[in-house]
Amino acid sequence: MVITALLLAPLLLSDFRLGLLGRFLAYAILALGLDLIWGYTGILSLGHGVYFGLGAYCAAMYLKLEATGGKLPEFMGYSGIEQLPFFWQPFRFAWLAFPLAMIVPAALAAMLGYFAFRSRIKGVFFSILSQALALVMVTLFLSQIGLIGGTNGITNFKTIFGHDINDSATQRAFYFLTVATLALTYVLCRWLVHGRFGKLLLAIRDAENRVRFTGYDPVGFKVFVYAISAALAGLAGVLFVLQVGLITPTEMDVPHSIRMVLWVALGGRATLIGPILGTLLVNFGENALSESYPAMWSLMMGVAFLACILFMPRGLMGLVNDANRWIKNRRERSSSTRIAEKSVTSHATTETIENSVV
Amino acid sequence: MNSGALASNLFNALSLGSILLLIALGLAITFGLMRVINMAHGEFIMAGAYATYVTQNFFQSKFPNFIGWYLIASIPFAFCVAALLGWLLEATVIRRLYGRPLDTLLATWGVSLILQQLARTIFGSLGVNVQSPAWLGGNWKLGESLVVPHERVFIMAVALGCLAGMGIFLYYSQVGRRIQAVMQNRDMASCLGISTRKVDALAFSVGSGLAGIAGCALTMLSSIDSNVGTKYIIDSFMVVVLGGVGSLAGAVAGALGMGVLNTVWEYETTASLGRVLTFVCVILFLQWKPQGLVATRSRALD
Numbered sequence: 001m002v003i004t005a006l007l008l009a010p011l012l013l014s015d016f017r018l019g020l021l022g023r024f025l026a027y028a029i030l031a032l033g034l035d036l037i038w039g040y041t042g043i044l045s046l047g048h049g050v051y052f053g054l055g056a057y058c059a060a061m062y063l064k065l066e067a068t069g070g071k072l073p074e075f076m077g078y079s080g081i082e083q084l085p086f087f088w089q090p091f092r093f094a095w096l097a098f099p100l101a102m103i104v105p106a107a108l109a110a111m112l113g114y115f116a117f118r119s120r121i122k123g124v125f126f127s128i129l130s131q132a133l134a135l136v137m138v139t140l141f142l143s144q145i146g147l148i149g150g151t152n153g154i155t156n157f158k159t160i161f162g163h164d165i166n167d168s169a170t171q172r173a174f175y176f177l178t179v180a181t182l183a184l185t186y187v188l189c190r191w192l193v194h195g196r197f198g199k200l201l202l203a204i205r206d207a208e209n210r211v212r213f214t215g216y217d218p219v220g221f222k223v224f225v226y227a228i229s230a231a232l233a234g235l236a237g238v239l240f241v242l243q244v245g246l247i248t249p250t251e252m253d254v255p256h257s258i259r260m261v262l263w264v265a266l267g268g269r270a271t272l273i274g275p276i277l278g279t280l281l282v283n284f285g286e287n288a289l290s291e292s293y294p295a296m297w298s299l300m301m302g303v304a305f306l307a308c309i310l311f312m313p314r315g316l317m318g319l320v321n322d323a324n325r326w327i328k329n330r331r332e333r334s335s336s337t338r339i340a341e342k343s344v345t346s347h348a349t350t351e352t353i354e355n356s357v358v
Numbered sequence: 359m360n361s362g363a364l365a366s367n368l369f370n371a372l373s374l375g376s377i378l379l380l381i382a383l384g385l386a387i388t389f390g391l392m393r394v395i396n397m398a399h400g401e402f403i404m405a406g407a408y409a410t411y412v413t414q415n416f417f418q419s420k421f422p423n424f425i426g427w428y429l430i431a432s433i434p435f436a437f438c439v440a441a442l443l444g445w446l447l448e449a450t451v452i453r454r455l456y457g458r459p460l461d462t463l464l465a466t467w468g469v470s471l472i473l474q475q476l477a478r479t480i481f482g483s484l485g486v487n488v489q490s491p492a493w494l495g496g497n498w499k500l501g502e503s504l505v506v507p508h509e510r511v512f513i514m515a516v517a518l519g520c521l522a523g524m525g526i527f528l529y530y531s532q533v534g535r536r537i538q539a540v541m542q543n544r545d546m547a548s549c550l551g552i553s554t555r556k557v558d559a560l561a562f563s564v565g566s567g568l569a570g571i572a573g574c575a576l577t578m579l580s581s582i583d584s585n586v587g588t589k590y591i592i593d594s595f596m597v598v599v600l601g602g603v604g605s606l607a608g609a610v611a612g613a614l615g616m617g618v619l620n621t622v623w624e625y626e627t628t629a630s631l632g633r634v635l636t637f638v639c640v641i642l643f644l645q646w647k648p649q650g651l652v653a654t655r656s657r658a659l660d
Contacts, residue, residue: 119644124393143631254592258464258467262464298471299472302472302475304468310451
């Protein structure tokens with residue numbers, strides 16, 4: 001049903017709204033990845049914007065080189081760089097650039113994860129490190145004006161595989177691509193969390209030492225799932241750049257990275273529908289409110305964060321589950337009242353027997 | 359590095375280290391005691407900075423003759439404002455999230471967003487300036503390349519004063535010893551009749567109050583806006599990670615370590631690349647000592 005609605009959306013929404021929805025669906029891919037490590041494995045990463053940004057930059061570098069026809073991008077010229085820097089070279093080829101958009105974030109995550117998890121840094125300590133990573137990367141990207149565009153980021157793309165990137169047909173194709181990718185990601189995550197691997201992730205979240213005592217080494221699993229999550233964030237970044245046509249270091253910044261956690265928290269961690277729901281809800285809310293009351297939005301975010309953590313730690317999906325259970329219980333109770341009345345007599349007999357035993 | 363550069367680098371490292379120490383002292387207590395990261399710590403710094411600004415305005419309008427002394431008066435005021443905020447935060451939010459450190463982190467992040475917005479509503483989104491008193495305006499020229507502004511020396515003095523104060527408070531006063539007892543073994547302390555709830559509330563307010571003093575000191579370095587706390591806060595968290603949790607020595611070691619690393623790398627490379635290298639150094643260091651420079655010995659598994 002949801003899939004049909006998403007597939008029908010291009011018929012109902014204006015190009016602008018469709019662009020927004022597409023962008024938020026790309027975010028939802030990242031949210032699923034974040035949920036894998038936070039909701040299921042209990043590792044809170046406050047630097048997922050970095051992986052998103054790296055993926056986005058990889059795609060942006062390819063698109064930029066296609067736009068300039070392999071020549072130097074204009075911002076390099078301003079800074080007096082005369083030759084294409086070595087790390088731009090792979091991005092002349094699509095077959096290298098797009099896989100790299102997932103490999104680079106995954107590799108960075110695996111490296112940080114390996115060093116952190118093997119020395120058993122966990123909980124808030126890891127969160128601090130991931131946050132510091134975001135800060136460090138943003139500072140680095142901001143300062144490199146000549147190499148990767150600095151504050152302005154990379155923008156002004158023209159074509160992709162010969163099609164005009166701003167054409168509404170191309171954008172529609174990107175929208176469908178995003179929906180398909182999200183669906184695939186959902187299936188992948190579902191496959192990962194249902195089954196032995198998923199059970200192990202939950203076990204690491206709830207009692208890591210016990211997992212260790214049972215003979216598993218959690219380090220490998222944690223690094224693996226962290227890298228997967230980063231790769232998904234990179235993928236989301238690619239889809240973001242295709243639809244927005246711009247990537248700046250702001251997208252990697254610490255506040256933005258923590259905002260991503262709210263999407264998951266509000267929707268419901270350790271569920272797979274929740275993060276998607278939360279992402280769409282928060283972003284559309286932000287879009288509606290921040291246009292008219294930018295100040296209100298920041299306050300609302302804070303209140304939402306606080307209320308969500310304090311009063312509904314399981315998020316919206318937790319509420320939905322509770323409601324479902326309540327309805328089910330009521331239905332069962334009303335249908336079982338008659339049976340219960342009949343069984344009163346038999347119940348009474350058991351009671352007398354019990355009494356006599358005592 | 360010649361001797362002049364060495365001296366100025368050393369001074370910069372000490373100066374940065376003392377700022378980080380001021381902020382991390384508060385964190386060392388709140389984090390050391392309750393194992394929660396208070397993301398709103400940066401906003402307590404902001405509250406202290408604005409408290410200094412308010413004191414300055416108050417002195418300007420009521421006691422223009424004593425304007426030089428406003429900074430001294432603002433230190434206890436900033437402490438009280440931030441401590442009150444901390445007490446409120448502990449009573450309303452943190453107490454409810456006991457045993458869920460990651461959730462506390464996120465909830466306090468929400469609080470920090472709210473406080474920032476409040477500050478923007480009250481004081482406007484443009485930065486406000488605090489004039490350093492005249493007696494802090496000058497500087498000492500020590501040698502060729504080393505100019506020591508009085509403001510920086512004052513910040514170092516405040517940091518040292520706070521460190522000494524905390525040392526006496528934690529290790530010699532009765533309340534401080536209770537805090538230590540709860541830090542070391544919460545269950546046992548509770549069995550021996552210490553009200554861990556009261557200790558939590560008290561320690562959290564004291565830690566937050568120190569953030570207020572840090573804010574007061576930061577007014578001398580830059581203008582104050584709602585983001586003044588966020589500038590140093592992540593580095594201060596790194597100080598706690600690098601230094602180790604639960605002791606003042608750890609906070610000092612971590613602050614000096616971060617100060618030296620940042621300054622040296624920045625001198626050798628660029629400001630941004632320096633931060634990357636500092637981060638890499640901290641990660642590599644944690645491979646060797648995962649619990650930080652000064653680790654508290656414990657047989658507990660978690």
